Amino acid sequence: xxxxxxxxxxxxxxxxxxxxxxxxxxxxxxxxxxxxxxxxxxxxxxxxxxxxxxxxxxxxxxxxxxxxxxxxxxxxxxxxxxxxxxxxxxxxxxxxxxxxxxxxxxxxxxxxxxxxxxxxxxxxxxxxxxxxxxxxxxxxxxxxxxxxxxxxxxxxxxxxxxxxxxxxxxxxxxxxxxxxxxxxxxxxxxxxxxxxxxxxxxxxxxxxxxxxxxxxxxxxxxxxxxxxxxxxxxxxxxxxxxxxxxxxxxxxxxxxxxxxxxxxxxxxxxxxx
Ligand SMILES: Cc1cc2nc3c(=O)[nH]c(=O)nc-3n(C[C@H](O)[C@H](O)[C@H](O)COP(=O)(O)O)c2cc1C
Ligand code: SF4
Ligand code: SF4
Numbered sequence: 001x002x003x004x005x006x007x008x009x010x011x012x013x014x015x016x017x018x019x020x021x022x023x024x025x026x027x028x029x030x031x032x033x034x035x036x037x038x039x040x041x042x043x044x045x046x047x048x049x050x051x052x053x054x055x056x057x058x059x060x061x062x063x064x065x066x067x068x069x070x071x072x073x074x075x076x077x078x079x080x081x082x083x084x085x086x087x088x089x090x091x092x093x094x095x096x097x098x099x100x101x102x103x104x105x106x107x108x109x110x111x112x113x114x115x116x117x118x119x120x121x122x123x124x125x126x127x128x129x130x131x132x133x134x135x136x137x138x139x140x141x142x143x144x145x146x147x148x149x150x151x152x153x154x155x156x157x158x159x160x161x162x163x164x165x166x167x168x169x170x171x172x173x174x175x176x177x178x179x180x181x182x183x184x185x186x187x188x189x190x191x192x193x194x195x196x197x198x199x200x201x202x203x204x205x206x207x208x209x210x211x212x213x214x215x216x217x218x219x220x221x222x223x224x225x226x227x228x229x230x231x232x233x234x235x236x237x238x239x240x241x242x243x244x245x246x247x248x249x250x251x252x253x254x255x256x257x258x259x260x261x262x263x264x265x266x267x268x269x270x271x272x273x
Pocket of ligand 3: 020021022023024025026043044045046047048049050051061
């Protein structure tokens with residue numbers, strides 16, 4: 001159960017924490033120091049907004065689930081030109097160096113993903129890292145088996161995707177499934193979490209955006225994901241916990257391609273009311 005700890009010497013009773021709390025569960029009775037309302041501790045989602053907003057750092061949320069590490073004061077926000085450039089220059093990487101990325105770098109990157117938003121701050125997204133490249137090739141082979149199965153079952157001309165071509169390409173030593181990336185990560189979450197899927201996708205989007213800052217390229221692994229959803233041999237090989245759903249997979253590795261400029265995009269499709 002979370003608790004709120006207030007350092008009274010530093011608290012000016014400004015009420016910012018109470019005004020910012022998304023659940024409105026902090027009270028400052030008669031100008032007194034902030035505390036939870038009666039059922040506040042039960043309802044608190046441990047989002048940390050009260051702590052993050054306090055001008056004097058007087059309030060902390062304590063809970064055994066929280067990593068106690070704190071980070072220094074925020075720097076000014078990234079200038080918009082720099083951020084826009086970063087977003088425009090992010091690309092799906094499909095040519096990777098075979099060299100593995102150091103585990104520590106991947107771990108650091110994945111720890112950053114804890115700051116992705118999650119519904120009700122539930123933070124239930126889990127990560128499976130297929131770090132071993134040979135294992136990733138083996139799993140990609142299972143995806144190809146799934147393609148063979150789908151192709152065998154389909155009526156002539158009934159396949160929307162050219163699985164036959166991809167199977168042939170794989171048999172020639174290419175890797176249209178995981179692009180010879182050294183690593184793959186998969187987000188998963190309990191099936192009964194109503195927002196688990198959305199949260200897992202958001203976390204991967206964060207990863208996709210953060211990876212270039214670590215010199216890492218990424219690509220959403222759609223075929224891998226399709227196979228995960230319907231091909232038992234792959235599910236068995238992944239060994240996700242009972243009751244978990246795979247959310248999506250992403251390839252990771254050092255890029256072996258350098259883009260020189262952003263591609264063109266369609267016009268934005270925005271309606272205003
Ligand atoms: C799928 C999803 C749905 C959310 N829905 C709401 C919502 O209806 N109301 C709200 O106040 N916040 C909503 N949030 C925000 C989360 O509560 C928030 O991400 C979480 O408390 C962590 O806070 P942070 O985003 O500031 O890190 C939602 C977040 C996600 C990812
Ligand atoms: S925001 Fe900080 S200073 Fe203001 S009431 Fe809350 S704990 Fe006190
Ligand atoms: S951690 Fe979030 S929900 Fe809990 S009291 Fe603070 S602001 Fe409110």
